[in-house]
Amino acid sequence: MAKIREGKAEISVQKGVFYNPEMELCRGMFSLAVGALPCKVSVLDAMCASGVRGILYALENRNVSSLALCDASSSAVSCAKRNAARNKLKCKAMKSDARRLLEETKCDFIELDPFGSPQPFLHSAAQGLSGKKGGYLSATATDMAVLCGAHHAACLKNYAAIPLDNEFCHENALRILAASVVRELAPFSLSAAPLFSLSHRHYVKILFKVERSAEKAVGAMKLLGFCSYCPKCCYRQHGRLPVSSSCPHCKAQLMHAGPLYLGALWDSALVGRMLSLDASRGYKDARKIEGMLSTIKSESEIGACSYYDLHTLAKKWGGKILSMDDALLRMKALGLCASRTHLCPTAIRTSAPYGKVREALSE
DSSP: OEEEEEEEEEEOOOOSOOOOEEEEHHHHHHHHHHTTTSEEEEEETTTTTHHHHHHHHHHOTTTTTEEEEESOHHHHHHHHHHHHTTTTOOOOOEEOHHHHHHOOOOSSSSEEESSSHHHHHHHHHHHHHHHEEEEEEEEOOOHHHHHHHHHHHHHHHHSOOOOOTTTTHHHHHHHHHHHHHHHGGGGGGEEEEEEEEEEEEEEEEEEEEEEEEEHHHHHHTTTTTEEEEEEOOOOOOEESSOOOSSSTTTOOOOOOEEEEEOOOOOOHHHHHHHHHHHHHHTTTTTTHHHHHHHHHHHHHHOOSSSSHHHHHHHHHHHSEEEEEEEEHHHHHHHHEEEEETEEEEEEEEEOSSSHHHHHHHHO
């Protein structure tokens, strides 16, 4: 039985109970997000496995008022109970089908961290949250090949969305997931607004603020739309509906993706509070988390729906590959706002129109 130290938690994981060390940074990041929320929350980790995520949320954040752990595996529930006791936490640990429990939950913070897509659980989560004035939903998707366009048909089936297999596919993955959540919650008169979004390695994850309001649900639905993209010259445009079939710059055939969520993926103030908390947590990945959060804070203030990869621009436009510093200086020289993005180390995020971007970054 392996003993593991993660953040403030000490856990043990027996054979046959799932624990993914590759998600440690993610668990730390979202524990910071929980701690940065402006209210007390009761947490349900609906697919808890070893229980480490829910335990971290409760152990590290004073605003977590209660913790419930659930899993379909008896071994996982037993392991989670032992780990909660090891960390001197009181919690309710249950063996249950997640969907049944979600429909009846009284918790106001739902954690969905499945293997693959969270889509099969969203309807049940919406039912559980519909009896409340509001709450929070944290959803992970690890089916990146589907969301990023390698498996086009599966994305249509699972998310009712057309993906794009291109240089900003990770942004599209986040926006397809966000759109899916918005659509699933809206019929329950629930709005879903992303507070914090992360793309890292094999997954995307979003924390949503959920409010019970028919008017706000309609408002969230109005933030859904499409991306029209030219694979020849990297032109892109976002809007409620796809634009014409030919690129206005090079006349090539446009590709379309969506529905996507076209609103903000981050709450800048919440990211700022996460940065402040990170300084006192002592995480193993504290410096990496600080760097990522600083980048996310910068890109959250840009307000654009995609990013430009400098390597792809050089390939499509010709000329040398610009350094990140050079690209940002060129944008600044034309009075254009731009930042790095955590989604791609060789890309910049900007709200400038395509023509201005090409003027700044072309050789």
